Structures are given as structure tokens and as C-alpha cells.
Amino acid sequence: xxxxxxxxxxxxxxxxxxxxxxxxxxxxxxxxxxxxxxxxxxxxxxxxxxxxxxxxxxxxxxxxxxxxxxxxxxxxxxxxxxxxxxxxxxxxxxxxxxxxxxxxxxxxxxxxxxxxxxxxxxxxxxxxxxxxxxxxxxxxxxxxxxxxxxxxxxxxxxxxxxxxxxxxxxxxxxxxxxxxxxxxxxxxxxxxxxxxxxxxxxxxxxxxxxxxxxxxxxxxxxxxxxxxxxxxxxxxxxxxxxxxxxxxxxxxxxxxxxxxxxxxxxxxxxxxxxxxxxxxxxxxxxxxxxxxxxxxxxxxxxxxxxxxxxxxxxx
Ligand SMILES: NC(=O)c1ccc[n+]([C@@H]2O[C@H](COP(=O)([O-])OP(=O)(O)OC[C@H]3O[C@@H](n4cnc5c(N)ncnc54)[C@H](OP(=O)(O)O)[C@@H]3O)[C@@H](O)[C@H]2O)c1
Numbered sequence: 065x066x067x068x069x070x071x072x073x074x075x076x077x078x079x080x081x082x083x084x085x086x087x088x089x090x091x092x093x094x095x096x097x098x099x100x101x102x103x104x105x106x107x108x109x110x111x112x113x114x115x116x117x118x119x120x121x122x123x124x125x126x127x128x129x130x131x132x133x134x135x136x137x138x139x140x141x142x143x144x145x146x147x148x149x150x151x152x153x154x155x156x157x158x159x160x161x162x163x164x165x166x167x168x169x170x171x172x173x174x175x176x177x178x179x180x181x182x183x184x185x186x187x188x189x190x191x192x193x194x195x196x197x198x199x200x201x202x203x204x205x206x207x208x209x210x211x212x213x214x215x216x217x218x219x220x221x222x223x224x225x226x227x228x229x230x231x232x233x234x235x236x237x238x239x240x241x242x243x244x245x246x247x248x249x250x251x252x253x254x255x256x257x258x259x260x261x262x263x264x265x266x267x268x269x270x271x272x273x274x275x276x277x278x279x280x281x282x283x284x285x286x287x288x289x290x291x292x293x294x295x296x297x298x299x300x301x302x303x304x305x306x307x308x309x310x311x312x313x314x315x316x317x318x319x320x321x322x323x324x325x326x327x328x329x330x331x332x333x334x335x336x337x338x339x340x341x342x343x344x345x346x347x348x349x350x351x352x353x354x355x356x357x358x359x360x361x362x363x364x365x366x367x368x369x370x371x372x373x374x375x376x377x378x379x
Contacts, residue, residue, distance in 0.1 A: 065103045066337055069320060071218055071241040072264035077171070078138055079317055080337055081106030083270065083326035085113045086278070095328050096122035100132060102333050108244075108268075108324040109164075110142035110175055111156065114188060116163035124165050139166065140244075142175035142222060143207070146182050148198055153206035157215050159186050172216040173244055174203060176223040177372040178364070197371040200232060208238045220244070222268075223364075225374040226259045233263060242322065244268040246362040249315050249355045250291060256379040257319065268322040271362065273309055281361055288357075296351050304342050307335055314339040315352050 066080035082099045084092065084107060096107060096119055109119050123139070126132055141164065147156035157172055177200055181193035210216040220242035221229065233239055243260055247253045247269035257267050274291030275281060291297070292308045301308045309325065309332060316323050317339055325336050344352070363375050 066106065067317070067340060069266060069322060071266065072239055073218065073241065075170075075218060077242075077266075077322060078104075078106035079322050080104070080313070080339075081108050081138065081140070081268075081322065081324040082333075083108050083324035084115055084119060085110070086326055087115070087328055089115060089118055091328060092118040093122040093125070095333075097126055098330060099333055100126050100137070102330075103337055104333070105132070105136060106138040106140070106322075106324075108140045108270075110173075111144040111147075111160050111186075112142065112175060116141060116160055120163055120165040134166070138170040139164065140171040140173065141169050142173045143203075144175055144187075145178050145180040146187060146193065148174065148179040148203045149182060149196075150198075150202040150206040152182055153203060154209065154213070154215070156186075157210050161215060168215055168217060170217045171220060171242065172207065172210055172218075173220045173222045173242070174200075174207065174224070176364075177221075177225075177228050177374050178223075178367050178370050179203070179372065195367075195370045200228060200372065201235070204232050204236060208236070211238055218242075220265075222270075223362075223374055225377045226256065226379055227377060228372070228374060229260065229263065229265065239263070240265055242266045242268050244270055244324075246271050246360060247316065247321065248272050248274055248291060249297070249312060249352055250274065250288075250357050251360060252319075252353075252356050253379065254356075257321070259379065266320070266322055268324060269316050270324060272316055272323045272325050273312055275361075278362075280364070294355065296355060300344075300348055300352070303348070304344075306339075306342065307332070310335055310339050314342070314344070318344070 066078040068076040141160045179198045181196040207219040218241045220240040222244035
């Protein structure tokens with residue numbers, strides 16, 4: 065089982081969750097059920113992944129089996145960019161809950177500050193409606209209402225930079241509990257972690273394994289070997305008798321970061337929870353630190369013209 069970290073209002077979050085964005089739909093329900101059997105209690109989804117229905121089926125099946133109860137699992141979903149107008153947030157969350165067959169989510173995140181025009185219906189695939197810059201504070205006020213109405217136990221951000229986080233926190237009735245961002249040993253986000261730590265906000269690492277094959281990385285110039293095959297990580301894997309993915313996760317969980325690795329492989333699903341039974345030497349920690357190359361690979365360069373584009377700042 066994963067350890068739990070404490071969110072800024074006292075509730076706990078399992079530190080290791082299952083990322084679900086690229087799990088093929090035909091195996092998603094079974095993968096989530098298997099993950100629950102293996103001890104996963106935290107699942108990361110989003111309206112944008114169009115997979116909440118399958119996750120909902122898996123959860124229903126598991127609750128009906130009596131294997132776990134609703135209160136034993138931590139479910140995160142995310143507000144799509146299309147529905148960030150303050151009047152759309154409630155119905156967007158309600159739609160996610162309908163798909164998930166749940167009464168509440170444990171965490172609801174603004175998926176990104178890159179707000180889009182609402183096409184007027186719940187999309188089933190990406191449509192090009194164009195940018196629609198909004199006051200992020202007004203979106204946040206509607207997010208707070210989700211907590212007041214019981215639809216979300218907690219709320220947070222994803223892909224927000226430090227200025228945007230402070231803008232949200234200023235005058236907030238409820239502070240964000242988490243910012244979910246690209247984070248792995250090559251892009252360790254130390255400055256953002258320090259900044260968020262001072263505000264009692266945890267980081268969740270997406271792409272902890274470097275997200276091999278992710279379509280958003282297609283336009284990234286990548287001259288290095290894939291992170292999971294990095295020679296330093298491979299050497300450490302041999303030394304600690306772990307696989308390279310476990311080494312990558314361990315380096316993050318030791319920093320009190322929440323991680324949401326995706327896997328559909330039964331052995332790796334198991335392995336990814338088994339990262340608490342060894343410790344890196346000081347020397348090995350230094351070699352891991354040396355892998356930081358400062359390159360943001362999920363730079364979303366196509367959105368550079370958006371007024372709320374978050375990645376013009378280093379953090
Ligand atoms: N908020 C955002 O904007 C955002 C953006 C991207 C992703 N996310 C979230 O973050 C989650 C994780 O990111 P990701 O799916 O892009 O990438 P990732 O977790 O970095 O990489 C997943 C890949 O790693 C492999 N893998 C997993 N464990 C392994 C291990 N122990 N050893 C070797 N290989 C291993 C998996 O293959 P196998 O299946 O074969 O094991 C899969 O191909 C997503 O699923 C999604 O929930 C959020």
C-alpha cells in the first residue's frame with residue numbers, strides 16, 4: 065500500500081495513485097479493478113481523458129463486490145478548459161460525477177489555466193473552439209462552491225505557475241491543496257515545490273516515468289534516451305534490485321511528492337507500489353540530482369499565445 069500524505073486541511077491522500085490518461089478504454093475497467101486488488105486506493109482521471117465512464121464502472125463493480133468502500137478510495141478528476149466560466153463549473157463537475165457514478169470526488173482540479181470557449185455541450189472529443197481568457201479567480205470561486213455543496217472534498221490546480229497560484233490564493237476562501245504538474249528526475253521542479261511548500265500546497269507529479277510515447281511530446285526535440293532507460297537510473301535499478309520505474313518513483317516519493325504513474329502491466333502495477341523498502345545512499349542521491357536538465361517537455365507550445373499561458377516563467 066502507498067503511504068498517505070496530509071493535505072492542507074487535514075485530509076489524507078494516498079501518495080501513489082494510478083494515472084489513467086492513456087490506458088486503452090477496452091482494458092481500463094479491468095485494470096482499475098486489478099489495481100484495487102493490488103492495493104491502489106487513488107485514481108487520477110479527467111473529463112478530458114474521456115474515460116470517467118469506464119472508471120465509474122470499475123468502482124461500482126468493486127463497491128458492489130464489497131472489496132472496498134467509497135470512503136476507502138481517493139478519486140481525482142479535472143475541470144476541462146471548455147467549462148471554466150464560473151457558471152459552467154458546477155455542471156461540469158456534476159457531469160464528471162455522473163460518468164464516474166459517484167456523489168463526490170475527493171479532489172477536483174482546474175486542469176490547466178488555458179481556458180477555452182465552451183462549445184455549448186459536453187464534448188466527446190477535442191474540438192477547436194478557440195481561447196477564451198477568463199479571470200481565473202472567478203473560476204476558483206465556483207470551484208470553492210463545489211466544496212460547499214459537497215460535490216468535491218477538496219480542490220486544486222494543475223499546470224499553474226507560481227504567479228497564477230498566488231493570484232488564486234489571494235482572497236481565496238479555500239486554498240488549493242495540490243498543483244499537479246510535469247515532474248520527474250529530469251525536470252524535478254525544486255523551485256515550484258519550495259514555493260508551494262511555503263503555501264502548504266503539495267505537488268503531484270505527472271509523467272513521473274517521462275511519459276514514453278505521449279502524443280504531447282511529439283514535437284519535443286528529444287535527443288536523450290528515454291528516461292526509463294537512462295544509464296544512471298539503470299545502474300541504480302541494478303544496485304537496489306528494483307526496476308527503473310521504481311527508482312524514478314522512489315526519487316519523488318522521498319521528496320513528499322504525490323505520484324500517479326500509469327501502467328497496464330500487472331507486474332509493474334505491483335512494483336510501482338513497492339518503493340518504500342529501500343533508501344538511496346547520499347552518493348546515489350547526488351547522481352539522481354545530476355539528471356536535472358531543466359527541460360520542460362509538456363510545454364504546450366501550441367498554446368503560447370493564450371493570455372494565461374503558464375510556462376513563460378521558470379516556475
Ligand atoms: N494534469 C495534466 O496535465 C497531466 C498530463 C499528463 C498526464 N497526467 C496524468 O499523469 C499520469 C501519468 O503520466 P503518463 O501516463 O503520461 O506517463 P508516465 O506515468 O510517466 O509513464 C507511463 C508509462 O510508463 C510505463 N511504466 C509504468 N511503470 C513502469 C515501471 N515500473 N517500469 C517500467 N515502465 C513502467 C508504462 O508502461 P506499462 O503500461 O507497459 O507498464 C507507461 O508506458 C497520466 O496517466 C495522467 O493521469 C496529467
